[in-house]
Amino acid sequence: MGQCFSRLYRKHSIFAGVAPRAFPTARKYQRQLEHTDADSARAQSEEQFDTRATSNGTLHANPQSVDIDTIRDDIFDVLKAGMVGKKSEEIILPEVVSKIWAQNHHRKFYISQTWYDPEWDRTNFMDEMIQIMSILICINFRHWDRFGAIFVGHRDRRDQNLPFHLKTLQQEGFLGRSEGAMFHENQFAFCPIPIPEQEDEFVLNNEERLPWIDEPKLIGEGGFGQVNKRTVAKGFLRFQDRTTNVEPRAVAVKTLSGKDAQQGEFNNLKELRQCLSDNTRIMVNLVTMVEKSDRNDIYHIVYELAAYDLNVFLTKMRHRLRKKRHATATPERTGSANMWPGDLISESVNLADALDYLHNRLYSTKLHSSLSHNDIKPENILVVYPETTTKNELYPVGQWKLADFGLAVIKIKRLPEGPSKYLGANNTLLVPSHSQKTHRTERQKSVSNAVPERDPGMYTAPELEQETPQKADCRSADVWSFGCVLSEIVTYAVNLDHHHVKSFRKSLEKSIPADPKFYNQTSKDVKPEFIKHLSSLPDTAQKATRIPADVIWTTQCVDLIKRIVVKEPGNRLDPSDIRLGLSQIAHSMHSGREEWLIHSLPPPLNDTEYHHSSSGTYKLRPYKGSTSERERETESVGA
Template sequence: MDSQCPIQARTVSFTDISNACANKKKGNGLPSPAGCDVFLPLNEVDSLIQPERVRLTLTELRRVAESKMSDGEMSDLVEYIMNHAKKIFLILVITRTIHNIMDVKKRNFEDQHLPVYITGQQTDNQAIHLTDIQGPINSQGTGHSQGSNMLLEDFTWSDAEKDSFYEKQWVFLAPNFSEANFAYTFENYRPLPFLPAATPGGGAGHFGTVQRLKLHFAHYGNIPSLQEAINGSSDKGVDIAVKRLTQIGNETDVAKFYDKENSTLEVMRSLKKDHLIRAIATYKKGNDRYFLFPWAKGGNLQDMLEKDERKLDKDLINWIVCQIVGLSEGIAALHANNIRHGDIKPSNILCDGPDLGASNKSILLIADVGLAKKHEEYTRYRPKITTTRHGSITYEPPEVSPKKELGRLSRKYDVWSLGCVFLELIIWAVYGTNGIKTFHKELNKNATPQFWKDRKVHSGEKVHSIVKKRFKDLKKDLKNLPALAHLVEFIEEKLLKVSVDERPYSTAVYDKLKTIKQDIDNIPEDRFNAELTKLVPKRETPAPAESTNAGTNLATQYVRSPRSWCSWLLKTRPAHK
């Protein structure tokens, strides 16, 4: 005989709902982090709303209110709640107005009509209006896809009941993000399904902030960009980066920037390239604009170059080559869709995968496309040379020289920047973090720490002598590894070409790099051999006393520098291929 007793069903109570809510005030009295408002997760709605529990709650209501509701009416009401009004039922329970449930069914008031708001200032029957707010923006971006304009003027609820329903409904309306929708608009009062991250993170720029939070598992559909994160996450959700754009004074047109970046991010998501960041969603909430991204556990490439002491072996070389080919494919895909990134640099390339320095299984992702240029508009502002020693200016091509007349910029702008990043990747792989620090220390001795410099006597620009020296060192140390040496030569002779006309387009770069990778794959000894092991001691040489950079904390991912925003917002110039 089974000694266990069956679990007895019980009514749905105020306490049950309260206990099921996320982000309640902690036992120590401390509130949840900003952005983590109280909400009832969707899975808890289904957990609370079980037929027998709903029936028992209505039975208790019938007893207390001495209602003459028949068993048939009871069954119809339970069915109505289960199919159409789960959230409304819970709102009525938590506002202690469950006696209004029959009126709700009579008026065909359903969850799909939420949220409701109060219109007018009538003294008696103040109306509850079911408005056309605020679901996913439709494909035309001109309206919203859910809601109605139904006005229930003959509800007989008291003003206090209406006010309470309006105020409490928001707890039950945290949205569900899905692959089918990308851009959303939410009311100020609507909570987002965010939880505090186990490891807090955050950062701020002049025009935006980034916060590390967790997206509740019941509030996202089958979004591909989250699948890898899901595999290594807790059962409560996945870590995300919430990027909020802020407006300061009248100088920043946040709405215009948001619309442009939203368009670019949606294209990037549709391309489904492994090395392009895939945003989860974008949304407006009041006057603020937000972007949601998967949180990159490995920080960014700048972090890696400065701190990652990964072992030099054939796996590392293979990883480097794969990342170089993948990044070039990503940029070629953007260019094929008439999008130029415009600000490629290590801090704008994220490391998706194990934590910093963990393994060769991570993937480099091109991100922070706030300067991406779509269609015929390109904006650029060039302020006085900044003292930032590792900012965007380092990776800008010679065609932006202050000595040159402002003209049209080609997508080959990105090709130069890629060449700079690829060179640094190879320097790091062969000579380690100390090699990168030495390289930038020498580069920063000049007023402008760029990979090129102006000629003093003759007009024009030339590749920086320090860059030339690194190419010479690499070709010497890799002379017995022909395929790798070929990769270095290609970067030197094609990507870091001062003349824009002589620099190839990104599609040609990608095609050539694929060929080089195939050569390396076909001859494994060209990837790593005894000759390369001789370079290991060079990776262990003590670093220069002066660090070239304080480093970029994980929290700064996705944060745009003031200079980059100014570059985007000011001085329009046309673009060409």
């Protein structure tokens, strides 16, 4: 963006030359609109009108009572206060501009001009040029007597024609060289471009501005880029079904640059979007926006914003954190106050279905493809709370979505010219030496409010760790990783206690040689510590059982996991079999939900509490602890 010539303008900010004022943040955005309405009513009560010139509801200012310069300065100040977004990329939304010019006090600015026609009041003709007038006020335009000739007399010089080309603005008979350059540079703040949902890249013009109404907030950073939370203004996120966001919408924006961006995640997501049709548990991008450069293009991949990832859910999900997860995800709205183990198993079914979809059911118009994720771990499973106004739609544990396809590999099963260059004939990949390097050496945070704290290789399948290059079935490796994650989900579900998951991980780290993986690094066998933990889960459920069925479903899950996490890739279950097994378990659990919730209620607010008796039933007896102690105990089980 070049240097602007306005005395009120400094590079990158149309209000930089005036006294500083804090711009409204996204949280203040709605209040800004409400204040504008209030200012409008106050202005109408204070101003003077020429009653002789007022008829048929039209407004005519009394020339003797109008100070054009004062009104112009007032409009300038209100426009400045209405700017939102990052300081170097401020925008003012059309709806805010409309509210400003709807005030009778501000309308006097153009009603008092010699070129104004009173008949225009009946058709709201001037509403077609309020953004243009706002831009002119911001660049300190002084030739308002020429406004009628420059704009009013030309049908192609309306707000709907913004932005104007620089050469057009600088033409003789338009704004001329100097003011044309100023107008060109300032106009983009008044006409932010919509963000379209689409498969192909969306190329950004470096002069245009996006409809962000807040400052970027860093929520993730790793070897391949960083992730920021941004908020899109109402109506500026345009989906493929021709709907738009009816409220400001928070999204996650992953920024990548260089060779990795060009050949990695964006291409995988593009292929995925062309194949996906009915699986909502695979997190694909809304759009990828590209800043073209002579060196390396910069990719901004826009995703639906998750509350956090599954690692946070399994290891840090205390009561206070759940309250903060998402603006629309209060415990009352999601039903999370009544979370029970069946909710976690049901979401595990959806994850297994997503994995089966990627491995076996990925179809485009003419081709059948297969995708190996190659990085399945809790950090890459995002927890999303859908925006909904339907009270009956509850999401006690959120919706879990498989995400982060930066290391994924896609094989086209039907190609006109030979096999895929990425995978072998049996969906195999040539694994390089020291294959742990294929996982990020710098931990990548997922697209959420989470902060992962573990090495990315913990869930790697044993066959991918080779001294010399060997072929490995990537899909079977995904199954191993999924089974490891499932073991942690079941560990959490038994007690709804994140401490239990942490203890499980520590037991794996105490192996010889010490490392956090689920297999022995030397023999590649499944760790005995892992098998011992799985075998202990039914006993754990027996000791802490709320209903007898807890032991049954826990045993069934353990048996299923032992058929998934096995050394030989060919002996592991297929994702479709995993989905079927989990579905049967979830179905058998369903009838016990109400009984489970009754026996898992937190201590009442009176002096009684539930206690477990030797017979396996719950009885009430006086609670002797303090209120704070009771709250701490309630938090420990994730109430």
